[in-house]
Amino acid sequence: MKQSTQFQLSFMMFLEFFIWGGWFVTLGSFLGNNLNATGAETGMAFSTQSWGAIIAPFIIGLIADRFFNAEKILGFLHLIGAILMYQMSQSTEFATFYPYVLGYMIAYMPTLALVNSVSFNQMKDPAKDFPVIRVFGTIGWIIAGLIISFVFKWDSESNIASGMLSNTFTMVAIASAVLGVFSFTLPKTPPRTVKGEKVSLSEILGLDALKLLKDKNFLVFFISSVLICIPLAFYYQNISLFLTEYKVEDSTAWAALGQISEVGFMLLLPFFFKRFGFKKTILFGMLAWGIRYALFAYGNAGDLFFMLAIGIALHGICYDFFFVSGQIYTDTKAGEKVKSAAQGLITLATYGVGMLVGFWVAGQIADKNVLDDGTHSWSDLWAFPALFAIGVLLFFAILFKNEKVEYKV
Incomplete structure (x- = not known):
């Protein structure tokens, strides 16, 4: 791959996840402090990610894969996203904010597949080249958090009180506009299917892989x-509000510790996979969810702050050991014919259905744990996902029969 192409793809991936990390992490605090949103309303806002994930296959399967170059669709969606993101920054009540965030996530979620398509289309050896490109996405997410906390300090107690968190949307709108324009300069990625060729609904949604459920x-x-996405939703929806209610300074930067650990544990995953096998690796991931939420429940912003920091740092194990291992397992079980369909089905089930249910449950639990002063009883709130994760662990440990899964690196 040419160095110029590698730079283009790396910059694309950096901006793609800088955009996501630049507003999604602080969304809970913004909704609670700027819009006085209830837990149920916060759940609705976060669940737009799930609606975007459910709708994304139709945009990719019916439009991007059949009629237009992927880089052009990518640019168009990010330009639309820039406009919607700016409108989000101007919203002062949830009723006006929600349609914009819903529209934005419907536009954004398909771009996650599009950046991969553009990248893979330029690679002769994706297994070797893609991780080098993809890591810039994680770096982008981390940099966004560091800028919010250390450069502009929008997440400081005083700036949150004065409504400065809305500036995160303005920052992301600018980044989205830049990526939108930049996308039109990316290497050409033509449609994968021939115009006029019929594509079935089952192919678009990955339903051809349903036979694997036998x-x-x-x-x-x-x-x-699907079930583990319920405790996962609690983390995404509540981590920012949790840290800000505990008056943790530079809370967005601390939240970025989760992405830093994700990089580190990704490097350790091959060792665990080969040393302990698929089942035990998955169980490590599930156990980490339970431990993380227990640490959140009993830690504080004072002498027990290290418990909160460890809980955030466990994100690498929670995410990599379960979801990345799961992608490898799915790839192995599916075989060549339905490999893509199987990954699509898992994505639809987790980020679509699982997270949709998870955000709804998290919103209901949050509303039941609101105190008289408007803050939350976090020890009670975090107890639910901790116990739920342990329940999923027991379900998997008892019913999943150990089998050998090859991890090709």
């Missing part, structure tokens, strides 16, 4: 994947 082990894994 395998008991895969069915147990599939159900576990």
Whole structure:
């Protein structure tokens, strides 16, 4: 791959996740402090990610894969996103904010697949080249958090009180506009299917992979994947508000510790996978969810702050050991014919259905744990996902029969 192409793809990936990390992490604090949103309303806002994930296959399958170059669709969606993101920054009540965030996530979620398509289309050896490109996405997410905390200090107690968190949307709107324009300069990635060729609904949604559910082990894994997204939703929806209510300074930078650990544990994943096998690696990931929320429940911003920091740092194990291992397992079980369909089905089930349910549950639990002063009883709130994660762990441990899964690196 040419160095110029590698730079283009790396910059694309950096901006793609800088955009996501630049507003999604602080969304909970913005909704609670700027818009006085309830837990249920906060759940609605976060669940737009799930609606975007459900709708994304239609945009990719019916438009991007058939009629237009991927880089052009990418640019168009990010330009639309820039406009919607700016409108979000101007919103002063939830009723006006929600339509914009819903529209934005419907536009943004398909771009996650599009940046991958543009990248893979330029690579002769994706297994070798893609991780080098993708890591810039994680760096982008981390940099966004550091800028919010250390450069502009929008997440400081005083700036949150004065409504400065809305500036995160303005920052992201600018970045989205830059990526939108830049996308039109990316290497050409033509449609993968021939114009006029019929594409079935089952192909678009990955339903061709449903036959894999006849395998008991895969069915147990599939159900576990959906269920574990419920405690995952609690983290995404509440981490920012949790830290700001505890008056943790530079809370967005601390939240970025989760992405830093994600990089580190990704490097350790091959060792765990080969040393302990697929089942135990998955169980490590599930156990980490339970431990993380227990640390959140009993830690504080004072002498027990280290418990909060460790809980955030466990994100690498929570995410990599379950979801990345799950992608490898799915790839192995599916075979060449339905490999893409199987990954699409898992994505639809987790980020679509699982997270949709998870954000709704998290919103209901949050509303039940509001104190008289408007803050939350976090020890009670975090107890639910901790126990739920342990329940999923027991379900998987008992019903999933150990099997050897090859991890090709």
